[in-house]
Amino acid sequence: xxxxxxxxxxxxxxxxxxxxEGMRDYFAETPTEMxxxxxxxxGRQVDALLDGIIDLAWNTNLAWVRTVAQTDxxxxxxxxxxxxxxxxxxxxxxxxxxxxxxxxLRGRRLALGSKxxxxxxxxxxxxxxxxxxxxxxxxxxxxxxxxxKHGDTGRSELDALxxxxxxxxxxxxxxxxxxxxxxRAELMPGAFEACWESPTYSHCNFTVLxxxxxxxxxxxxxxxxxxxxxxxxxxxxxxxxxxxxWVQPNLDGYGTLFDAVREQGIPPRW
Amino acid sequence: MVSPGLVLDLVxxxxxxxxxxxxxxPLGESDPEQASATVAAWCAHTGNQLVEVQGNVATVRKGxxxxxxxxxxxxxxxxxxxxxxxxxxxxxxCDYCCVRSSPQSARRALGVDRVRQLATEAVEAGVSELxxxxxxPFLLPDIDEVVAACTAVLPTTLLxxxxxFRGRRLAALRRxxATRLALQISLDSAxxxxxxxxxxxxxxxxxxxxIRLAQAEGFRVRVAATLPYEQNHxxxxxxxxxxxxxxxxxxxxxxxxxxxxxxxEGIELTLESLIPEVTVTAEGIYWHPxxxxxxxxxxxxxxxxxxxxxxxxxxxxxxxxxxxTAAAQWFxxx
Numbered sequence: 001x002x003x004x005x006x007x008x009x010x011x012x013x014x015x016x017x018x019x020x021e022g023m024r025d026y027f028a029e030t031p032t033e034m035x036x037x038x039x040x041x042x043g044r045q046v047d048a049l050l051d052g053i054i055d056l057a058w059n060t061n062l063a064w065v066r067t068v069a070q071t072d073x074x075x076x077x078x079x080x081x082x083x084x085x086x087x088x089x090x091x092x093x094x095x096x097x098x099x100x101x102x103x104x105l106r107g108r109r110l111a112l113g114s115k116x117x118x119x120x121x122x123x124x125x126x127x128x129x130x131x132x133x134x135x136x137x138x139x140x141x142x143x144x145x146x147x148x149k150h151g152d153t154g155r156s157e158l159d160a161l162x163x164x165x166x167x168x169x170x171x172x173x174x175x176x177x178x179x180x181x182x183x184r185a186e187l188m189p190g191a192f193e194a195c196w197e198s199p200t201y202s203h204c205n206f207t208v209l210x211x212x213x214x215x216x217x218x219x220x221x222x223x224x225x226x227x228x229x230x231x232x233x234x235x236x237x238x239x240x241x242x243x244x245x246w247v248q249p250n251l252d253g254y255g256t257l258f259d260a261v262r263e264q265g266i267p268p269r270w
Numbered sequence: 271m272v273s274p275g276l277v278l279d280l281v282x283x284x285x286x287x288x289x290x291x292x293x294x295x296p297l298g299e300s301d302p303e304q305a306s307a308t309v310a311a312w313c314a315h316t317g318n319q320l321v322e323v324q325g326n327v328a329t330v331r332k333g334x335x336x337x338x339x340x341x342x343x344x345x346x347x348x349x350x351x352x353x354x355x356x357x358x359x360x361x362x363x364c365d366y367c368c369v370r371s372s373p374q375s376a377r378r379a380l381g382v383d384r385v386r387q388l389a390t391e392a393v394e395a396g397v398s399e400l401x402x403x404x405x406x407p408f409l410l411p412d413i414d415e416v417v418a419a420c421t422a423v424l425p426t427t428l429l430x431x432x433x434x435f436r437g438r439r440l441a442a443l444r445r446x447x448a449t450r451l452a453l454q455i456s457l458d459s460a461x462x463x464x465x466x467x468x469x470x471x472x473x474x475x476x477x478x479x480x481i482r483l484a485q486a487e488g489f490r491v492r493v494a495a496t497l498p499y500e501q502n503h504x505x506x507x508x509x510x511x512x513x514x515x516x517x518x519x520x521x522x523x524x525x526x527x528x529x530x531x532x533x534x535e536g537i538e539l540t541l542e543s544l545i546p547e548v549t550v551t552a553e554g555i556y557w558h559p560x561x562x563x564x565x566x567x568x569x570x571x572x573x574x575x576x577x578x579x580x581x582x583x584x585x586x587x588x589x590x591x592x593x594x595t596a597a598a599q600w601f602x603x604x
Contacts, residue, residue, distance in 0.1 A: 014288035015332065154285060158278045165274055181281045183315050187308060191274035232340075239317060239334070240289060 004033040005220055007206070008045045008054035011038040012152035015240060022237035026227065032220040041148025042116075043269055046070070052211060059207045060150040061087075061257050062118045067207050068258075069268040077205040077251060078221050081243035084203040085250045088176040089119050089127065091196040094164055095185065099171060099195045102132025109139045111160035111169035117151025118257050119203070120160065124173035126260035127198050141169050154178050161192070171195060177242065202253025272300040272308045280312050280330065287332040297326045338591030339584060346545050348587055349580035352397045353549040353559045354388060356380055356416055357405040362431055364469045366496060366533040369563035371405045378552040382412050384573065386419035388550060391576035393423050403429040403559060414442040421450035427492070429454045432480025433473065440483075448488040454523070455481050458495045460511035468496075481515055492521040499526045499537050528560050541567060542590060546583050555579045557586075 004027075009020055020036040027034045037054055039045040042063040049057040050070060056078065059067060067075050091110075093099045099108070105128070113120025121142070128135040143159040151157065160172035161182070176197075185193050206224075208217055227234045229244045238244060260266075276298055283293050297305040302323070309328045313320040321329040339347055355369070357379040363372035380388075389400060400420045407413050408430055420426040428446075432455035435443055455477060458465040462474035469477075484491050493512055505524060512522045527536035539560055544567075549556040551563075554571035561567035569583055 013286050014291070015285075018289040155282060158282050161278055162275065165278075178281070181285070181316060182277050183312060187312055187315060188272065188274045188277055236334075 002216065004035045005055045005212070005216065006053075007034050007036045007056045007058060008048055009036055009038055009058040010042055010045055010149055010152060011040065012146070012149045019237065019240045022240065026234065026237060027220070027223060030223055032216075032223055034220065042066075042150050043148060046269065049207065049209060052209075055208065055212045056217075057207045059205060060118065060152065061201070061203050061205075061254060062116060062122065062150050062261070064205055064207055064254060065257055065261050066268050069261075071209065074210055076208050076210075076217075077249035078208055078217055079224055079246050080202065080205040080249050081241065082245045082247050083177070083243050084205065085247060085253060086176075086200045087119065087203040087253075088200055089123050089173055089198040090176055090179040090194050091124070091171050091173055092161065092164065092179065092192050093171045093195045095190050095193045097170065097193075097195075102128060102196050104195065105138050105171055106133040107137060107139075108170040109141055109168070111141045111143065111163040111172040113151050113156035113160055113174065114144050114147055114149075115142060116147055116149075117156060117175075118260075119175035120151050120157045120173050120178075122260050122264060122266065123198065123201070123257060125264060126256060127196075129263070131198075132196075151175065154181070164192070199256075200253065201256050202250050205249050272304050273298050276300060276305060276308060277312055280309065281316075284316075284318055284330055284332050289333045290331060290336060292321060292329060292331045294327045294329050297323075297328060302326060336588075336592040338588050342545065348546040348583045349395060349397060349548050351399045351401055351547055352388070352392050352576075353401045353403060353547055353562075354380055354385060354420075355404060355549065355551040355559070355562055356385070356402050356407045356413070357410055358551075358563070359409055360404060360406040360431075361409060361434065362406070362469050362473060364532075366468055366527055366531070366536065368528050368530040368533065368560045369405075370531045375405065377405075377409075379410060380416075380550065380552050382415045382419060384552075385416050387574065388576055389420045389423045391574065395577040395580055397424065397580075400424045400426045401429070401559075402426065406431055406434065408434040408439045408442070411438075413439075414445040417446045417451060421447045425450055425452075427452045427454050429456070429494070430480070431456050431469070431473070431477060432484065433476040435480050435483050443484070443489075444487060446489075448490075452490040452492055452521075453484045454492040454494050455484065456496065457481065457493050457512075458497060460507045478515070481517070485516060490521070491517060492523055493517050494523040494525060496525050496527055498535070530560055531563060541586075542594060546587050548580050548583050550576075550579075555583070557583065 009016060024035055042060060045057050046063055046067050048054045112124055115121050125135045128138055141163060143156045145156045145159060146153040157174040157178040163169040164172045224246045227246055229235055229238055279295055283295060287293055306323045310320050313330060317334055319331040319335045321331050357377050358371050359375045359377045360371035407428060417428060428451060430453060457477050465474035481491050509522055527533060528539050529536035541557055544558045546557045547559060549559045549562050550573055554573060555569040556562040557567035557569055570579060
């Protein structure tokens, strides 16, 4: 039997250990066993992927863009969560602020998340430039917490929301996952409302380089996609990882972030 | 009005926990009732568990509630087997009896009517096996009726010391349905010494005779030995003897002596360390047959409806195990 596929992931919370142990168990005693290595940040993980230390990387959208940049596109995305195909950025304001749409943010203060967060910093600037009044006419308040984790902890987005509550900002740009986690506008009536939601884009994926042959990755992906929400043994893993179904990657969904990275001059590695 | 910062704190602090980790979150200056409702709603929305609200602090556990019942082997789920103490009086006074039975004990019989109702409700509650014990059940003049009420609906096991199979009691035994009833007869050793030391002079010989008689009458016979924990590894001669009696290997049951009842020593068995086996006595429902005479394992005096009693045992077990698991996660050693 071949060696287990070695998957890299970033340890953004202790819960990550449970997630990947669950994944490892799911693949155990199959022809496509896997193990995992945890990294403290996506920069190190992408380096390890390029250096052949790991076979696959569970990458954010920014880590994917950077892997593509550093390999001249010689890499593949194997699969993603269903939730990764419909990710959005939500611009949130205080309820009753009467700010509606990106144009309403002209001259206002917008709290962003960590500068390496696609959903809470890079893409919001892109959306202001392409669908709003332009980032240069909005006062951007940056909260760079948990750098290196590409916004995975969500902490910077919560800090951005706190800035809105404390009236240090008029709006905050956050990921749809954080908007869901706070219960949208329903759990705290009178606190927040969405003033604009972006088009959907792609978020994380499993990234692999050509060094790992398809005959090793294909059976692994096949088993991954077979994970079943209705199976009580599979469900805890899916719940922890925030999906109902693993799906084939939607590469078109990365176009906006490629454009944003290029336009904002974001370097290929942090 | 609830401070919106409360939900932001929940997202951040619970998000940073490991699965099933627990954290206490101050409710702040918000109205406690509204704040509790908000935390409960957030937990429901995000798939986490509100453990409790005490004073101005909410305790939240990450992830869905633990399911200790789901982690048990199906045959160990409480309520799969139902134990009934038919009576507590006994012709013996074993020096380790876990429920203090002896000739001087009050009978405290369940009675055939209650046993019949229990057996009927047991079927409805999903019980798959009934177990009758005492005391010595063959002291009851209507033991055959008690057994018949059980074997009519479910496979049944009757625990006995096997010493009373004579006269009307033998006749009662012969009226029992050997196709639906197994007898579990107590025998502690391959020779009389150890057995008689604990159970009384001559008791070994009569028990062995009882085993042979029950087998001859067509009953499946299990033999159960009660031994100090430190002797449980020296069983070769005992099993050889039971083999010679024709007792099947799977019917040779070894139980560790429990520090319960009149036993001076033995393993300590507590609510926390025992997987419950729902047990009915004349006084009510107990956690486990080994402690059916002890207040610490008394569950409820309400025997009926049996389904509710089983549900209460399961609820307590779930709560105990979930809290124990959470406590273990509060105190990692490394």
